[in-house]
Amino acid sequence: MMASFYIGKEKQLAEIRKHLEKFSGGSVNLKKRGDGLAVIELNQPEKKNAMSGKMMVDLHDAVEELHNWTEGKGVILKGKDGNFCSGGDLDFVRQISTPEEGFMMSTFMQNTMNKFQRLPMISVALIEGIGGLGGGAELSVACDFRLMTETCKGIGFVHLKMGILPAWGGTNRLVEKIGPTKALEVLSTAKIFTPTECLKLGLADDIVPRSESPIDFALSWLGKRTQFDSKLIRSVKASVTSAKESPRDFETERRTFAPFWGGPINKEALLKNIKHKPEPS
Structure with a gap:
């Protein structure tokens, strides 16, 4: 049945x-x-x-x-x-x-x-x-x-x-x-x-x-989990949603990534070498 x-x-x-x-x-x-x-x-x-x-x-x-x-x-x-x-x-x-x-x-x-x-x-x-x-x-x-x-x-x-x-x-x-x-x-x-x-x-x-x-x-x-700039948070959530709904959606990933590459927040982080600094305890 x-x-x-x-x-x-x-x-x-x-x-x-x-x-x-x-x-x-x-x-x-x-x-x-x-x-x-x-x-x-x-x-x-x-x-x-x-x-x-x-x-x-x-x-x-x-x-x-x-x-x-x-x-x-x-x-x-x-x-x-x-x-x-x-x-x-x-x-x-x-x-x-x-x-x-x-x-x-x-x-x-x-x-x-x-x-x-x-x-x-x-x-x-x-x-x-x-x-x-x-x-x-x-x-x-x-x-x-x-x-x-x-x-x-x-x-x-x-x-x-x-x-x-x-x-x-x-x-x-x-x-x-x-x-x-x-x-x-x-x-x-x-x-x-x-x-x-x-x-x-x-x-x-x-x-x-x-x-x-x-x-x-x-x-x-x-x-x-929302401590970074709103544009970054909103874009990363949109990217995850797109990847979930359309598996292996690499185009959305690269299109949401590109505007931030070399942008003001990225440049500031590069200047401060943030990635290699220890997390605050």
Whole structure:
């Protein structure tokens, strides 16, 4: 028997947006800082920051705004009040329970998260509290890095428990992060993996110590990876994204490299012989 396959018609994003906007609840807030770092906060704490239709539209708009922020170097995706994201808002989900509406939501969220992943900024998911469950797990793997607090529940692609499959691009991204064999294990068991297990799997990049403020730790962690000029950071992220989407894309690499060769930053580094100086302790 073949896997199920939806054959309905595609709808325009503007039409889907108008439909999703009807389902209120929560918000997604964007804060841009003077140091080139931004924070996207999922804000529906009474539902562990589960995503409503309105929040999906808000997230899309936040990503669009970041695409136009030429000084941006990094972005943290987090949830309000110490929880990351428990997935889709079940009150909203129950109201769009037809395959056609599910396909529309999937189309919209895949588009948003594809744009998010292609931002010329380094992205970090800060996973706390309830962790990233279902759609929350999918949001986490759309980020370049994942930081988890010691006490958070974990990351769980729990979709099969709900009788569904990932719909926001999570399957592709999970395979990309940890390989097909481990991805199949994660998806087919629908298990919630603890922070320690996520580190071993390659789903987490660091654990936030209990003694530290999670957001302060995340900002410092991201700051170390965005310390250079914004043009350099944005170009290196664009190069990595292009290489990932088009393997062995050497043309993009050389075209993004060439403008910096012999440029002001390169010349200054050559004068100071930076490459051969020891790292500050």
